Amino acid sequence: MHTVYSRINNVSAMLSTCVMVLLAAISISSYFLVADPKGSIAVSSIQVFPGNARRYANKNQDFAFVNFNVTADLSPLFNWNTKQLFLYVSAEYENKRGVKNEVVIWDRIVRRKEDAQLSVAGRNKYAFRELSTSFKGAAPAHYTLKYNVMPYVGVLTYGEAARTADPVPFPERQELS
Amino acid sequence: MFADELKTLRRLGVRHVLLQVLNFVSVLASGLMIWKGLGLVTNTESPIVVVLSGSMEPAFYRGDLLFLTNPTDARYQTGDITVYKIPGADIPIVHRVLETHDFPPNNKGAVAASPLVQKQYLLTKGDNNAIDDIELYQGLEWLERKHIVGKVRGFLPYVGYVTIAMNDFPQLKYALLGGLGLLALIQRE
Amino acid sequence: MATYVQQLLEGKIDFEGQKLVERISRDTLIAATAISFIAGFATQSLRVTFGLFALFVIVLSAAVIPPWPMYNRHPVKWLPVKESKAE
Secondary structure, three states, rough: OHHHHHHHHHHHHHHHHHHHHHHHHHHHHHHHOOOOOOOOEEEEEEEEEEOOEEEEEOOEEEEEEEEEEEEEEEHOOOOOOOOEEEEEEEEEEEOOOOOEEEEEEEEEOOOHHHHHHHEEEEEEOOOOEOOOOOEEEEEEEEEEEEEEEEEEOEEEEEEEEEEEEEEOOOOOOOOOO | OHHHHHHHHHHHHHHHHHOOOHHHHHHHHHHHHHHHHEEEEEEOOEEEEOOOOOOOOOOOOOEEEEEEEOOOOEEEEEEEEEEEEEOOOOOOEEEEEEEEEEEOOOOOOOOOOOOOOOEEEEEEEEEOOOOOHEEEEEEOOEEEEEEEEEEEEEEEEOOOHHHHHHOOOOHHHHHHHHHHHHHHOOOOO | OHHHHHHHOOOOOHHHHHHHHHEEEEEHHHHHHHHHHHHHHHHHHOHHHHHHHHHHHHHHHHOOOOHHHHOOOOOOOOOOOOOOOOO
């Protein structure tokens, strides 16, 4: 501590220890600020059309088009350590071969508490297709609204905010007229 | 310029220099042990990674630090942020899982030997990208468990920018290493 | 003039001063960590936390880094120079 240089050295070392403690405290505080908001989701209409697989132009593939309504108030999830909320609607179902599938059909990033009141009547953003190319014989699907809380520092957490009460069956494939 | 230091070194003798070198090497060795130990505990080859691209903005920016684990008994779910490596590409990619397809275990009557991962097909997409990662898969249609390095569990902003700076300005890396080495050898305490 | 500038840059302070500086910086940093955490948690704003912390650090640096005269109040008492024995 006898020269300016060694004082700066010592103070920086103490400073970095304190900053690390502060960051650890902030990330631990997130554990005490838990919230479990719930909402509702319902599928208003679902249709299945044939189409061409993206990669192989000759391969036929079923595409499902889902219109859904989802409402939820997710503002309790915003605390001082929340950087953003990643919301996604996904469909869970088992196809006729026993393969369990979970497909995200819509997502949204919420960065402010004011935007956390969700009320969306939307349709799938992403192509909803089946691994075995056909939805025939697939079990009815549950649609869920899930969220991922991303902190400024610390552990990422996940949760489910809404789930359709009854599973929604896949309709017969409609031919394009 | 180093006349004083060289004189001191010569006075103290070969033993002293060797001791300094040994100290230096043991510090490096313990660092490596901690790193590899962490990798064993989390079951992933690189438990701490730095974000290199902007494809996950606004969640992760270049220079952020990510902590990964790779649980053997849990399946990957949609929404998980995974780090994966395509065989043939050397840089790992940090993107979110868009689709999962779990294949039923092929028991044929026998009990599975371990609850280890069933076969899963995964599709990923970066939050900041408009379309999924199929272009990045270099021919593969789906990602499998074996391509995944780990799942992101924790996050620390900005800290990793040092590694990015050292990659972009390699002179910085050599200058830093050279300076540290010199300091370690000359310091008497 | 040159020695004065060199002295200023070196910034030597006496031993009592060093003890004081150590005490001040340690106590201030611990207090700063606690206060900025509590203030930020109460207002639920990370900006408050880091703003307050940065303020504390700046004030501490100004108080502790430059060699203020108050750190030189107890200069070391050197023994008088002994006459060297003639050969």
